[in-house]
Amino acid sequence: MKQEKSQTLEAMIIFIVIIAWLIGAITYMQAPDIVPIHWNLEGNPDNFAPKGIGIFLLPLINTGLYVFLFFIPMIDPNNQQLQGSMKTLQWIRLGTHGLLAIIMGWTSLSILESTIVKPEWIFAIVALFLAFLGKVMVNVKQNYFVGIRTPWTLSNEVVWDDTHRFAAPLWLYSGILMTVVISLLTMSGFTAKIILPMFLVWVFTIVIIPIAYSFKRFKEQKNQ
Numbered sequence: 001m002k003q004e005k006s007q008t009l010e011a012m013i014i015f016i017v018i019i020a021w022l023i024g025a026i027t028y029m030q031a032p033d034i035v036p037i038h039w040n041l042e043g044n045p046d047n048f049a050p051k052g053i054g055i056f057l058l059p060l061i062n063t064g065l066y067v068f069l070f071f072i073p074m075i076d077p078n079n080q081q082l083q084g085s086m087k088t089l090q091w092i093r094l095g096t097h098g099l100l101a102i103i104m105g106w107t108s109l110s111i112l113e114s115t116i117v118k119p120e121w122i123f124a125i126v127a128l129f130l131a132f133l134g135k136v137m138v139n140v141k142q143n144y145f146v147g148i149r150t151p152w153t154l155s156n157e158v159v160w161d162d163t164h165r166f167a168a169p170l171w172l173y174s175g176i177l178m179t180v181v182i183s184l185l186t187m188s189g190f191t192a193k194i195i196l197p198m199f200l201v202w203v204f205t206i207v208i209i210p211i212a213y214s215f216k217r218f219k220e221q222k223n224q
Contacts, residue, residue, distance in 0.1 A: 129175075
């Protein structure tokens, strides 16, 4: 069954992409000729570029991503299936563009105010983003571009659906928990060097568990 796109969601996505360009334009007018484009785990810049590249790279990526994700339903071989996830895909796009816009605003503020970027808070934002994906991805239909794409989910629609129903709460609740934990550790004075290993272990865990589950469900389906 086809899921109709939401014009409101599409307008919000376009608005976020435009906002990223506006942030870039404002930053460009006030920034020095050379700006930081990378920060170390202490939050200090360790790589630089001309401001035209450093400031507008993220808006370009955001715009390119908009075009790519917008046309996915047209180029996916499973086009009919994906038509049943149009609004879900819009929510995923909204979250992705929002994440990039937040990072854009954060780095622009660092450029203009010479403030130190706190990687710890970036980890918390990414954890919250993955929790958001967990909330919305449960309804995504089988396709080749978006979702948990393993050999077993792509070859069996039942395995695809079961894997996403299994992984969605795992990502949602663990993502919220990780956001809270990182925030508390950051406010307690723990640095990114301490938080990063924990964050990476968590990301690895929520990725590998659904992959293992999809293999298990595929074997079960095959033996029925």
